[in-house]
């Protein structure tokens with residue numbers, strides 16, 4: 322019998338649903354060292370969280386995260402709330418010696434992120450930030466190919482994360498458009514993922530030049546569409562990056578690119594080849610190798626569904642594709658493995674802080690219209 326460990330999840334909407342699915346599935350398909358128990362889900366409204374517990378499969382529900390993170394029977398605190406509460410919940414969880422699994426971006430500001438890192442280090446607990454896209458099998462394969470030197474020296478990283486869900490000016494002023502709640506707009510919401518992938522695949526970013534734009538400055542208030550409120554975050558960000566390795570890159574993020582739904586794409590060019598990934602076709606990796614015979618040289622489409630590909634053996638036979646939700650299951654699987662070894666899996670809060678530093682530098686570069694060194 323595996324040791325059972327109790328999970329408490331704070332927040333139960335989009336990420337709450339994705340994480341619940343991962344906690345539910347991980348032991349069904351993988352063989353982690355522990356059996357996670359979906360012990361308690363926390364929300365602010367008693368009725369809402371009761372319904373969520375029932376629907377998502379949590380044993381209990383509660384309305385005070387402060388009480389829940391102090392409970393002796395809780396082992397993991399899973400933070401699925403907006404950025405304005407990540408620090409308070411994570412620091413309290415660390416002080417209570419819990420493993421802390423936190424959604425991205427780690428916090429709304431660099432000092433907050435740093436406090437979270439200090440807290441988990443001081444408590445000596447396992448910590449991880451949920452940049453789940455690292456754990457798409459095709460992204461892991463990209464990492465393997467780059468690490469093996471198949472692409473040679475990396476010269477370019479081109480990251481684009483494009484969505485279109487706020488293109489309509491009638492779309493209401495939700496929390497993601499409020500700086501106090503979200504920290505920033507497209508930048509922290511989705512460029513943060515491209516930054517994480519850039520750091521994962523190419524290495525540390527050493528300098529940035531950035532531009533931020535808010536196209537629609539006033540939006541209808543949720544629940545009261547006749548009144549408008551001010552948008553206090555960017556709708557879009559464009560960034561030039563320099564890597565410590567000498568590579569250069571671009572990172573563009575917007576929630577205003579009509580027709581693009583979750584176009585999280587990157588292309589990487591090296592001295593011996595190139596590769597490209599698009600989340601909307603997440604089972605595929607495009608690879609070009611200069612060493613291929615000239616007459617058949619070109620981008621090939623690798624269907625990353627073989628049992629030899631990262632994480633795939635746990636799922637289905639070749640060609641039986643997986644989806645968005647599987648990236649979260651892979652992430653919690655690695656978190657459980659990390660807990661068994663007493664080591665924080667990557668990306669951890671240190672990565673969260675480094676990512677936040679890049680986000681802050683892009684904001685500063687945009688404000689001052691200058692390159693900013695990290």
Ligand SMILES: NC(=O)c1ccc[n+]([C@@H]2O[C@H](COP(=O)([O-])OP(=O)(O)OC[C@H]3O[C@@H](n4cnc5c(N)ncnc54)[C@H](O)[C@@H]3O)[C@@H](O)[C@H]2O)c1
Nearest residue numbers: 332333334335336337364401402403404406424425426451
């Ligand atoms: N990894 C990813 O791909 C990904 C995708 C979307 C969102 N996120 C991140 O996940 C986090 C949550 O985003 P979401 O899309 O799930 O938001 P959401 O609005 O769908 O859900 C937020 C949840 O948090 C609850 N909540 C808010 N403030 C709270 C508080 N103070 N105490 C307790 N509960 C509180 C809300 O009631 C809701 O249940 C954000 O940090 C976001 O950036 C990550």
